[in-house]
Amino acid sequence: MSSLNALLHKELRENIRNFKMYWIPIVFVIFGILEPISNHFLPEIMKSVGNLPEGADLVWPEFRGEDIFVSLMGQYQLIGILVIILAFMGSISGERKTGTATLLYVRPMSFSQYFLSKWIVVNAIVLASMWLGFFAAWYYIQILFNSVAAGEVFAFLGTYSLWLVFAVTVVLAFSACMSTGGAAGLSILVLLVFQVIDGILGTYWTVSPWKLSTYASNVFGASDGQSAYWMSVGLTAILIIVLVFFGMYMAKKNAAKTLV
Amino acid sequence: MTNLLQVHDLEKNYGSHKAVDSITFELAEGTSTALIGPNGAGKTTTLSMLAGLVTPTNGSILFRGKPKPDIRASIGYLPQYPKFFPWLTALEFTEMAAVLSGVEKRKALAEAKKTLEFVGLGDAMKKRAGTFSGGMKQRLGLAQAIVHEPELLLLDEPVSALDPVGRRQVMNLLKELQQKTTILYSTHILNDAEEMTDQLLFLRKGVLVENGSLDSIREKYANPRILIDFESVIEAERFTALSPWAVRLEKKQVSIDAGKDEVSTSEVVALLHTESLHIRKVELQTASLEEIFMKVAVEE
Numbered sequence: 001m002s003s004l005n006a007l008l009h010k011e012l013r014e015n016i017r018n019f020k021m022y023w024i025p026i027v028f029v030i031f032g033i034l035e036p037i038s039n040h041f042l043p044e045i046m047k048s049v050g051n052l053p054e055g056a057d058l059v060w061p062e063f064r065g066e067d068i069f070v071s072l073m074g075q076y077q078l079i080g081i082l083v084i085i086l087a088f089m090g091s092i093s094g095e096r097k098t099g100t101a102t103l104l105y106v107r108p109m110s111f112s113q114y115f116l117s118k119w120i121v122v123n124a125i126v127l128a129s130m131w132l133g134f135f136a137a138w139y140y141i142q143i144l145f146n147s148v149a150a151g152e153v154f155a156f157l158g159t160y161s162l163w164l165v166f167a168v169t170v171v172l173a174f175s176a177c178m179s180t181g182g183a184a185g186l187s188i189l190v191l192l193v194f195q196v197i198d199g200i201l202g203t204y205w206t207v208s209p210w211k212l213s214t215y216a217s218n219v220f221g222a223s224d225g226q227s228a229y230w231m232s233v234g235l236t237a238i239l240i241i242v243l244v245f246f247g248m249y250m251a252k253k254n255a256a257k258t259l260v
Numbered sequence: 261m262t263n264l265l266q267v268h269d270l271e272k273n274y275g276s277h278k279a280v281d282s283i284t285f286e287l288a289e290g291t292s293t294a295l296i297g298p299n300g301a302g303k304t305t306t307l308s309m310l311a312g313l314v315t316p317t318n319g320s321i322l323f324r325g326k327p328k329p330d331i332r333a334s335i336g337y338l339p340q341y342p343k344f345f346p347w348l349t350a351l352e353f354t355e356m357a358a359v360l361s362g363v364e365k366r367k368a369l370a371e372a373k374k375t376l377e378f379v380g381l382g383d384a385m386k387k388r389a390g391t392f393s394g395g396m397k398q399r400l401g402l403a404q405a406i407v408h409e410p411e412l413l414l415l416d417e418p419v420s421a422l423d424p425v426g427r428r429q430v431m432n433l434l435k436e437l438q439q440k441t442t443i444l445y446s447t448h449i450l451n452d453a454e455e456m457t458d459q460l461l462f463l464r465k466g467v468l469v470e471n472g473s474l475d476s477i478r479e480k481y482a483n484p485r486i487l488i489d490f491e492s493v494i495e496a497e498r499f500t501a502l503s504p505w506a507v508r509l510e511k512k513q514v515s516i517d518a519g520k521d522e523v524s525t526s527e528v529v530a531l532l533h534t535e536s537l538h539i540r541k542v543e544l545q546t547a548s549l550e551e552i553f554m555k556v557a558v559e560e
Contacts, residue, residue, distance in 0.1 A: 006359040010348070017347035099343035103404055106311045107360040108333040256314045260304055260339050260416070 003109050007117035015125060020087055024125055027083055028076070028133030035072040036140035039063055065145035066220035069153070072137050073160060076130065077195065077213055081167055084126055085187045088171050090180040091118050092251055097180065099259030111252035115176060119244060123168050127161055152219055159216035159229075162236055166209050167191050169240050173247035176254065209236040263325070264289040264412060264442050265310070270319035272305050272466075279305045282319065283468040285461055287412070292438050294453040295446040297463035298557050303446035304340060306463070307416050310444070311337040323412075333362055336410035340417045342401030346390025350381055353389060354403050361408035375407045376400075379433060395426035402433060406441075413437065415445035419452055431455060450549040462556045470556050481555055482546040484518040486528055491538035499537055518544065 015021045038045075043060045092115070095101035104114065134157055141148060170190050174183035198210035206228035215229045265287040272280040280302040287293055295303045308314040310321065312332045323331045344353055354372035363371055376385045379399040384392070389400060398421065405413060418434065419427040435456055437443065447453055453460065453474075460477055462470035470477060490496040490512045500509045505523050508515045516523055525544050532539055547555070 002365045003360050005365070006356045010345070010356055013352065014345065014347060099339070099341070100345050102313065102339050103337075103342060103344070103357065103401075104360065105313055106332055106335070106337040107357065108362060109360045256308075258313065259343065260308055260313065 004113040007113055011117050011121035025129040025132050028129040029136045031075050032133035032136035036068045036137050036144055039068055040144040065141040065148045068141050070217040081191050084167055085171055088122050089175055089184040091172055092175040093180040093183055096258040101258045105255045112248045115248040115251050119172055123165055126164055126168050130164055156216050156219045159212055163212040166236050166240055169243045173243045176247040176251040207231040207235055262289050266322040268320045271317045273317045278466050281466040285471055287442055289442055291458040292443040292456050293459040294457040295461045296453055301463040302466040303463055304416055307414050311414055334411045336405035336413045338401045338405040338415045344389035349386050349388050350400050351385040354407050357404040358407045363408050371407055375403045379403045395422055413441050413443045418445055450553055454549055464557050481552040485545045486516040486518050487543045487545055488514045489540040495537050
């Protein structure tokens, strides 16, 4: 237990001192603020700079507050995921490559705790950033749009949190498994490309982690397909557990690859 | 003396390349052993296997007579180029190292401070490792290896990368540690090996070619010669003609192979005296450690 504490402490210090603890929340919050504001003022901005022909009368869709939550999630699905991949793809592979891992691996620490310490801290940073981003958005949605029921917002954020935990686990497991470059490539494939594939071919199935974001947005509207939602949640949770064990195993297996 | 570590037929293959080829040796408790050999002889691979970083292809490692595959709790390991998290201070890192090696959390900080003082980083313990010079890093490396007072200290080229001043300082630290713990260290610098070694292990291309005390290896490869410098070439030639032993003449200098015929210096001096030859110097020469190294490590 005390060695897990020591490792957690190390991860916290690392992420504070390399500023990831600050810039990742800032990125998420900036998007969280910009999304409602730009959507609110878009018609006026277009009117003043849009060079619209005389007499043209564009009808802007009436956004509800709920729609802003969903479109912000759309931003996080690309930019947020990219930030997670780029910031944490080297979490384990980088330590092997530079050789800083060597002085950890020669100690009687368990690789499960080693992997877990990273998993806990990275998830904490990512989830805190995401929640802060949505709370910032919520504040402006209340002012500029309509008030959204808190229960729906938390159900939405809870569902989306599970997807981000899945994303973090994928990145860390690949980082334990291969080089930083390989981890980045495969993470992009699994987290971004599969999303598109699931979007195109996904009508044939209903249970998939890549559908969690869709299910999250469904919270605001008609809640059909409850069983598919819960099965997707269950499947994602199982995949996360499997990936965590896979990451622990690979971290141990690749220990000899650390630079001596 | 009891055996702390017994290594039997240890082997590591990378594909078809045998990095370490079935080596067998023992480390007695409280002794210092030098692992010597040219670059690429398998010194680092051997130490990595003992440190538990690399899994051996074959062979057994017994610690205190017991087959204990994971001896990481009982060892301190210093790699050739220790790499530190640049954003951790020396104290933070050493404390973490102590806890991860099993030192109680509440004692770890005090132990870390004490160890950093010992290695001479007392003033720099609050500085981040990223700002350290090579010598300071080596000393921090030593600190993290000894903070949990391990029974066996594995050091990979502990002084090779240091300047003469740093080397002297680290050597002095190692000599102090020698009193307390068992040390196995690799080096290709023979003076260091000469300075603090009970046992020498010579590696060549992964094979343990020589294993013994410094004295026994010296004796085996000493190849003693008696060198005589004469006043003139004529006298040297006269001695060569008179000598009952096989000699080699080189201008004013004559050398006698003392090992083969067991020639003693006094016999030679007696002959020089009776013939009243004028000499400058008579000397019994034995092979330096470097010559032995070249002989053992390079020759087939």
